[in-house]
Amino acid sequence: MVDLGLRRIDAWPVEPLAKACRTRGEEALTEHLDERTWQVAIFGTFDVENYGDLLFPIIAEAELARRLGSVELHRFSYHGKSRPEWPYGVTSLTELPRVAAGLDGVLIGGGFLIRFDKVVAHGYGPASADIHHPTGYWLTPALIALQHGIPVMWNAPGMHCNNIPDWARPLLTMALEQSPYVRVRDALTRDTLAALTRQAEIEVLPDTAFGLPRLIDEQRPSAEFIRLREHAGLTGPYIVIHAIHVVESFVKLFEDHAEAFQDYQFLVVPIGPVLGDDPSVIAGRLPRAVTLSFWPEPLLMAELLSQAQAVIGHSYHLAITALAFGVPVFCSADLATGKYTALAGFDSLHALPDVATVDPQWFIARVGKTRPSPAALAAADRLVEHWDRVAAIIRQGKTSSQPVLGAFLQHLPTLLEAAAEGREPVPAESPASPVVPEPDIISPAQNVMAQELAQQQRIVQLSQQLALSDARMRELQNSNSFRVTAPLRSIARGIRNLTANKNRQC
Template sequence: MALTPPRPAAALFGTFDVANYGDLLFPHVAARLLGLGPGELRCYSPRGGAPGWADCWPASAVSAFADDPAPVLCLIGGGNIIHASPTPLPDYAGAFARSDFTYASLWLGASILAAQAGTRLAWNAPGVPFPVEGGWARRLRDLAVPAADHVALRDEASRVFLGAPAGPVEVVPDTALTLSAVWPPATLLDSAQAAFDSRGIAQPARWIAVHLNDRYIGGDLRVACMAVNRIAARLQAVPVLLAIGPCHGDDALARQALSFIDRPALLVDQPQGLREIAGLIAHAEAYIGSSLHGLITALSYRRPGIAVARTRMVKFLGFLEPLGEAARLQESWEDAAALSTDLLRPLSPDACARLDQAAARIEAHGATLRRLLAAVSPPAVVAARVALLRAVSAEPAAFPAWSQLRQAVSGAPRPPETAEDQAAILALALRGPADEALRARIAAARARWPQHLRLALLEAEWLQRAGQVAAARQRLVALCEQHAGNPWPAVRLVRLLAAESEAEAARALHRQRLAGAVLPVAVQQELAALLRDPG
């Protein structure tokens, strides 16, 4: 007889399947607040799977929830996840038939799943980045929020942006501020030491943790790095370039930045895990960067820090203003460098006291969550769940998206996809890292549709981007012969040859295969530019 899996105490919904440091902290923080171990907390994310870092909580796909033993309590967040807008993140390409379901699945979908399972539901201080968009999402929000036993958001702007019906919405600081209680500083010393040792650099006496993000460098990486150089010189510290969010391209940017740093530096473009990043921040002289959770980590360990981001990104001031630390947000790296003498001094006793008060509010929130593990939902909340389920199960629903979302998060079979559908999804994913997980997805599609040309071309593109240029070239040569009447294999091969500085071979191939080909004007202009003789 098969054993029934143990019933988890809680299920946590968030983006725990992408390589982004801040989001990956929340399962650890939630488990401590709830007093739960790994077997008692189960995590759910849009796609599911592991991001490839150590110290990460395993995550299943949201659509797997209905097949798992029902938990006692469902938790939404943290993270900036309360919206229903399409996501450009390549990691989530094709996770759902509709891109606007990706993040909606984590709160609207989670609300439906909790109601279907008859479990209690709480919002664990997530963020709302902008007013909820989409008529279907706003109306469903009005049904989902009353169906929760407890609603907490991480800042006042999130409460305003949620725009929910009248009801108690608590504002609780971002729960990652209690990270130092999850991993006390002494427990991270070895992780910080190993970060230097594994990269062949002796651990310096002083270092600063630096995070660069392409959205906040003002279009000039060199200028941002000059500011880093000034701060490092002022603090007499070694810069540590941290790729906190590789899913956003931070790893490639950190590698580019290294060439502009004028002193010995540590490049952590491929972090080993969460503890490595946390340790390098916790034991740094200071943190300077564009990651909110990089700054929150620094302040949790009572290290000074500066966030470099636009003030219209409300999550930064939403966290800093209640602490009396709004000055720690600067809009440019040059401004950060100019103010670094004052802002990167050791934290004052008053600042530490305010951080202690914020942490106490998070602990009180944790106590509320622990009570929900044994509480009974009030009749009004139970009635709201019934109304929510009735609305999303109605035929026809008030909005087709309601029943579609319910089916998507419940694991209902999706309509059969075509090779073109899969090729479009994989082309979007190729805008991100050319990693082994993506190669496996391309290989699976190729096995399913072995004659599909666009999938074959995407496979060649992956090989080229992964540095396997000879294999990519061989594949494209074969495709040129197999699809002699189609110009696109030759277009791709011309691009590859030009990129490899084989201009004459590229010109010869163009004359042979593409001279009379019918191609979009933009492609013709691109090839003409590539093949132009500089002499």
Template sequence: MMRMPGTVLLSGMFDMNNYGDLLFPLVARQRLAEAGFEAVAVAPAGGRAAFPDALPTVDIGTMMDASRQPAAGILIGGGYIIHAHSLDFLDHYAGAGLGSWCGAGLWLGATLAAAMRDIPLAWNAPGVPHPFSARQHRLLAPALEAASYVSVRDEGSRRLLAPQGAADIVVVPDPIADLPRLWPKAQLAEDYRHLLVRKNIPPETRLLALHLRSRSIAGIDQAALGVALRDFAAGQGLTPMLVAVGESHDDPAVARQLAKSIGTPLLMLDDPLSLREITAALAHGALYVGASLHGYIAAAAYGVPGVLVARPRYNKFAGFLAHTGRPQDLAGDWSEALRIAARRQPACGGSLVPAAAITALDRHWACIAGAFAAPAARAAQRQAFAMALLRGAVAAEGPAWAMAPFLNRRMRAGPAVHGGTASHSA
């Protein structure tokens, strides 16, 4: 089989207009390039998100087909993508007929693609949002065995993958903590100046970066919240900046609605020109308060103090703070978040991500590069996973499913097969 030495396929939700998701392939591309690998991003629908600096993507079908995109390895994640839930609630996928299966396709499908291509597979510290059933664990176990390197971003995810414990699943900080390696703060200064000019904000303005997602304000009196945010900002001598980082989660609409309640002069970033512009806004703010993990990570990475609003309390929030030793930055609601934020000191200039966390990411990327440099490792486990998946599919769908590729179109569209015997008249 022809391979393009040094090309790695990166699997994730990289075709959606969500800030954090779109950063993963950029950070990974730089780290992989340092190890001598090229990067090609894979997403359910393929195409390119609506940012000029986002990587273009190929679709899951292309990942499965070595003739369309040769590769030396496949890298899963990051993001909250290790699950088997339907993504039909996202129009971007439901309209293309992908929603029911593409969530699993990004990681289980990536594992199958690695087995079919006989190339190494590694995990880039994705997250696991919910438990798997006992039935699903029967296939999850060989999927984990098939990977040369498995990492997740928090202890909660590791427990959900392996409830009985698995010493070979590594827990590392979210890879977006590496962002200043990609875009040093000094290089973002011009982007920030352009943003202030574009929004008619005086250059001396100190900004309070706020991120509100619908789940974080569900059931809350938004008018009262807007007043609380306005009064907090005024008391701190800050100007509110509403950073809508997740278009696919309706963040711009939420920000516009809240702006009516705040009512004070503010910077509305519901139309970012690039991922760099969002990063520059977070890196040069005075304080961050919000429900976006990657908004918080970006701010902290550039030395901007922040508070995470964990509503609901996903494992990913406390998980990242455990890596940085800052559990005090977690709030259960907006009132608590503002009380905590009032005690935060202004940005210090240095990163709030400790050196130990960056060292852990250095080891993480070294393990990933090592996995792709050893293509023969785990080959037997990859094939064992493919056989387990095949057996499971035949058991669930019946023998007709396995014979479909051999039949012509008319035969595939014929009468259903029941119990292994086709129903037809004598």
């Protein structure tokens, strides 16, 4: 196993990605850049072949480097990855406990990250059974960072038609309330999380992929893009089609009216191979269809999408990339459901119609790359403010979350035990102060600090009691206490087993 101890953190290789992004897009800001190298971690599923997931670290590194100067971005996922087999280095989450204290900031997400179901992707799970799936790659890292006083910033992650189980509510509430900056990518996610707490300020932020035009210069195609077009035979205007079965009905439109599309080539690409995308599903049925012999790295994929005349598919980040560059989108997803509701207001995004009744001229009339819509430009502008704020929080340094997290962990066994036994926990109380001689002089600053700590602890206690009371009420309404508390009993057993194992090792 590679030694990733704190003495080695400065020795991790710095990839030239941020410099490359600056030369291909907007020039980097040079004012007020710090001479130090900032250690920033980002958490997500960067170890799977899914275009959208792989974008987030690239964007974060480029934007933070513009504002902070030298940034060492540590990408954490379940499994470690390295170049040249992967677009960038990824560190396994098994290493996080040993290196966390050396970080200056933590980014959670983005993407569909706030989830509790087990089927993230086929066969996908943690490298160690000690890491919970799937909160091990987003919620646990946030709590670990907060325990070290590291500022945690939620980088527009989201939910999608999923619920928060009762056992997770106190933990998620704690993480949200102690994070200095919480941004999510759609209103449904914001409303779900806001129901957990009145203390955390949770706001909607456009997905950070709307900032891709700051990394890719449309007027100066990259050498990799030029070579790809030549090698693939993309000699004219092309339409990108997501290699997924849900667009198959639309393929029939091209089959039945091939003459209407003779001016366009079709490029069939997998957006998320890990999710089962496969060009063979539709490519054989399309006239002059082009497929690639490799899966493009994220920025090259983004450039391919940015130069298309239209894109057709189901992928969230396929749609966002196209919208960011003024490419019309024909989307097979339900824009009234879950995460896709965030895209419903873009006028260049069209719901995939019923091809049995659509006129092919309807499609042709909407094809053609133009200037990004006002909504897409506004999203990009908001992201500039977002990265300014993130950089400012990192500069501010350590937070005051450690005492509150300590108080929460101290009370956690009581919560678990009470839940496992199906009863209300005894309210947490501040420990009695020992009788000591009163000092001659009491510093006003010390009084203020003590009051602030007591207030923080009381807020935590009240939040815990409210969350658990809500859970108990749902249990009574369902009249099935065993089902509701089963996960909590499992957690309690897991903690007891972990403690027993540690005792045997001592």
